[in-house]
């Protein structure tokens with residue numbers, strides 16, 4: 001059986017017009033002889049009646065009195081509605097189809113409500129359905145735990161649903177349809193000249209995604225990679241090929257790495273940099289243990305002889321500062337920071353990359369607050385005010401020559 005998974009994200013399902021665009025891709029796949037599993041996100045964004053963020057507002061968002069189990073019952077509704085709407089559209093158009101919730105589709109998860117992990121996908125009900133129909137529509141972002149309670153998978157969860165179904169069904173492709181034409185060299189909302197990358201490896205895409213390129217969830221890429229299911233990131237509105245994600249063969253990867261020093265520039269905003277004065281190794285230990293005990297995860301950690309520096313997400317700033325100051329530490333805070341990542345497997349061992357970064361930013365008067373690097377990524381922390389300029393400058397420096 002030739003089978004393809006097609007996932008449609010929030011903007012792709014939001015109106016009748018965009019759903020018609022999605023429909024073209026489904027119809028084309030069935031006409032090419034594929035059985036299709038369609039995975040849908042909730043309809044629209046905050047303000048739209050059934051979007052996940054709107055549902056959260058109904059119960060007072062963070063101040064809700066609901067347990068996370070009860071909250072999941074509500075949160076799953078967005079995708080459930082979307083599933084029904086899609087199935088109805090397909091049936092109206094004469095396409096044999098059936099709609100399933102995540103649980104009905106066999107998606108079994110842990111019981112960590114609001115952020116459950118997929119444990120197993122039992123595809124037997126989907127496979128049985130394909131004896132009768134050409135398209136199975138599955139509500140994304142949701143599953144069911146051991147007790148039969150509905151769970152949700154956290155942000156980007158529909159990407160994960162699609163990848164897990166693709167692996168369980170040994171799909172020919174998992175297609176992630178969205179509002180941009182693939183994984184691009186930078187967020188096109190920030191860099192006008194960003195371009196779509198025709199072929200990238202699982203490792204490059206998951207790295208870009210971890211560093212903030214939110215077009216796909218990194219977990220989804222890792223799941224697809226375990227079974228080497230090819231993924232495509234594509235535009236719902238265009239007919240382009242988008243980005244093909246595979247584990248490039250050795251020959252090709254050699255070629256790509258040689259040609260491509262940098263895959264792209266990704267960024268994360270809403271960070272706070274915290275500098276703590278610590279003048280002994282005992283004090284260092286005390287500070288790190290204190291934050292670990294309170295479950296505060298740190299990024300960009302740098303340890304010096306007189307101080308330590310790290311970043312936390314903005315919403316963790318108050319708690320972090322209070323914990324440290326209560327123990328007598330002297331703390332210096334820089335708010336509104338952004339982390340910019342220069343991602344590329346080709347970076348390793350190439351001299352002069354850091355010099356290029358520093359020059360590109362210095363030429364525009366942008367101060368680097370902190371930096372770090374690994375064999376695939378160089379990170380710089382800057383003020384959020386400088387974000388657009390910095391990402392564009394680095395994109396000009398490294399990505400313009402990419403084809």
Ligand code: ADP
Nearest residue numbers: 009010011178180183184186187189213214215
């Ligand atoms: P969906 O609702 O379809 O899941 P998302 O909003 O989650 O869509 O992801 C698509 C968005 O990701 C794009 O509109 C784009 O602004 C953003 N994005 C950030 N970085 C990148 C990148 N490197 N390439 C493509 N898109 C990116």
Ligand code: MG
Nearest residue numbers: 009156214215
């Ligand atoms: Mg998304």
